[in-house]
Amino acid sequence: GQQLNQSPQSMFIQEGEDVSMNCTSSSIFNTWLWYKQEPGEGPVLLIALYKAGELTSNGRLTAQFGITRKDSFLNISASIPSDVGIYFCAGRKETSGSRLTFGEGTQLTVNP
Amino acid sequence: DVKVTQSSRYLVKRTGEKVFLECVQDMDHENMFWYRQDPGLGLRLIYFSYDVKMKEKGDIPEGYSVSREKKERFSLILESASTNQTSMYLCATRGTGGHYGYTFGSGTRLTVV
Numbered sequence: 485g486q487q488l489n490q491s492p493q494s495m496f497i498q499e500g501e502d503v504s505m506n507c508t509s510s511s512i513f514n515t516w517l518w519y520k521q522e523p524g525e526g527p528v529l530l531i532a533l534y535k536a537g538e539l540t541s542n543g544r545l546t547a548q549f550g551i552t553r554k555d556s557f558l559n560i561s562a563s564i565p566s567d568v569g570i571y572f573c574a575g576r577k578e579t580s581g582s583r584l585t586f587g588e589g590t591q592l593t594v595n596p
Numbered sequence: 597d598v599k600v601t602q603s604s605r606y607l608v609k610r611t612g613e614k615v616f617l618e619c620v621q622d623m624d625h626e627n628m629f630w631y632r633q634d635p636g637l638g639l640r641l642i643y644f645s646y647d648v649k650m651k652e653k654g655d656i657p658e659g660y661s662v663s664r665e666k667k668e669r670f671s672l673i674l675e676s677a678s679t680n681q682t683s684m685y686l687c688a689t690r691g692t693g694g695h696y697g698y699t700f701g702s703g704t705r706l707t708v709v
Contacts, residue, residue: 493636515696526600526686526700572638576696582627582646584698588638
C-alpha cells in the first residue's frame with residue numbers, strides 16, 4: 485500500500501514565488517524521483533536522485549535526497565504560470581526491483 | 597524517446613461490461629505497469645509485467661486482470677466493470693539499466709455508468 489506521505493496536498497501561489505514540497509516515509513528508499521503531471525497528460529520525469537544527500541537541479545527546479553534516505557524535497561524557484569500541475573514524488577526500495585511507490589501528489593496553482 | 601500509447605483518452609462503459617484498456621510502447625522495454633489515479637490517493641499500482649506472459653499483482657489488483665502476449669503491448673482488463681472503477685488509468689514502461697524513471701502514457705479516463 486501507499487508508504488509515501490507527500491505534502492502539501494495543494495498550493496496556491498503568486499507568480500514569482502518560490503515553492504517547496506516534500507515526501508517522507510518510514511521506510512528507506514534507494515532512489516527518489518520527482519514527476520510533474522500537466523492536465524490531460526501522464527506524469528513526466530523531472531529529476532532522479534540516487535545518493536543520500538544528493539542535490540540535483542533542472543532549471544528552476546532543485547531536488548534533494550534526504551540524508552536519512554527516508555525523505556526527499558523539491559523546490560521550484562520564481563514560479564511561472566506553466567508550473568501549474570500535479571507534482572508526484574516516487575521512491576524505489578533496494579528490494580523492489582523496478583517497482584516504484586508514489587506519493588499522493590501536490591496540486592500546484594500559480595496565479596499570474 | 598520512448599513513446600507509450602494508450603488506445604483511448606476517454607471511455608464510457610456500462611456496469612457489468614468487460615472493458616479492455618490497451619497500452620503499446622515502441623522501445624522494447626521489459627517492464628510495463630498499470631496504475632489508477634484518483635484525487636488524494638496518488639498513483640496506485642494495479643498490475644505489472646517484467647516480461648512477455650509474466651505478470652505480478654500490484655497493490656489493488658481486485659477486479660482487474662492483465663495480458664501481455666507481446667513485449668510491446670500490455671492490456672488491462674476489467675472483467676465486469678463497476679462504478680467504483682471510474683478513474684484515470686495510466687500505463688507506464690521502464691527498460692533495464694539506466695535510471696529507474698518510468699515513461700507514462702497520456703492516460704485513459706474511464707467512466708462506468
